[in-house]
Amino acid sequence: NAGVTQTPKFRVLKTGQSMTLLCAQDMNHEYMYWYRQDPGMGLRLIHYSVGEGTTAKGEVPDGYNVSRLKKQNFLLGLESAAPSQTSVYFCASSPIGYGYTFGSGTRLTVV
Amino acid sequence: QQPVQSPQAVILREGEDAVINCSSSKALYSVHWYRQKHGEAPVFLMILLKGGEQKGHEKISASFNEKKQQSSLYLTASQLSYSGTYFCGTEKGPGGGADGLTFGKGTHLIIQP
Numbered sequence: 001n002a003g004v005t006q007t008p009k010f011r012v013l014k015t016g017q018s019m020t021l022l023c024a025q026d027m028n029h030e031y032m033y034w035y036r037q038d039p040g041m042g043l044r045l046i047h048y049s050v051g052e053g054t055t056a057k058g059e060v061p062d063g064y065n066v067s068r069l070k071k072q073n074f075l076l077g078l079e080s081a082a083p084s085q086t087s088v089y090f091c092a093s094s095p096i097g098y099g100y101t102f103g104s105g106t107r108l109t110v111v
Numbered sequence: 112q113q114p115v116q117s118p119q120a121v122i123l124r125e126g127e128d129a130v131i132n133c134s135s136s137k138a139l140y141s142v143h144w145y146r147q148k149h150g151e152a153p154v155f156l157m158i159l160l161k162g163g164e165q166k167g168h169e170k171i172s173a174s175f176n177e178k179k180q181q182s183s184l185y186l187t188a189s190q191l192s193y194s195g196t197y198f199c200g201t202e203k204g205p206g207g208g209a210d211g212l213t214f215g216k217g218t219h220l221i222i223q224p
Contacts (some may be wrong), residue, residue, distance in 0.1 A: 099155030
């Protein structure tokens with residue numbers, strides 16, 4: 001039982017490049033989320049999904065897009081990376097009315 | 112709106128007790144608590160629901176004062192393994208987590224032998 005798996009774990013991008021972060025969960029959870037964590041800021045919600053084919057904006061959605069074509073996968077895309085997007089990105093999933101299971105994170109540096 | 116956690120940091124000796132507080136200016140439906148060790152993912156500790164129901168899987172207790180929009184996490188007889196950063200996450204409505212959580216900035220807990 002792998003839980004929530006994020007790939008890649010580390011990535012360095014140049015300004016303007018694009019990339020996709022993959023999140024996969026094997027717990028059949030309905031809800032999935034993408035957060036970013038910056039020093040002193042806590043965890044901030046980027047986008048979330050309440051089910052296959054549905055997505056919604058969170059607190060800091062600008063510069064990111066998401067897709068949830070399959071229930072177990074939630075993709076986060078950066079179309080044109082900026083240094084302000086340097087962060088640690090966490091994916092999480094949850095069943096209805098219970099706590100989140102987080103992935104191990106992706107450390108992204110944009111230079 | 113981001114909940115406010117206090118204290119920002121606390122240093123304890125092994126065996127001592129700690130209380131971490133989380134407060135919000137808006138009405139809350141539920142409060143989650145997570146612990147994150149350095150370089151690792153946050154780990155779910157407990158959820159407290161409006162009406163008093165608690166759900167969790169660790170031997171840590173918490174309270175939820177709906178009138179004051181506050182929650183407190185109680186760590187008794189602390190162990191070295193309790194060290195880490197504790198986050199509260201708040202949910203504004205009864206969506207079962209659907210709208211995501213708003214997290215506080217965290218409380219750093221250091222347990223010394």
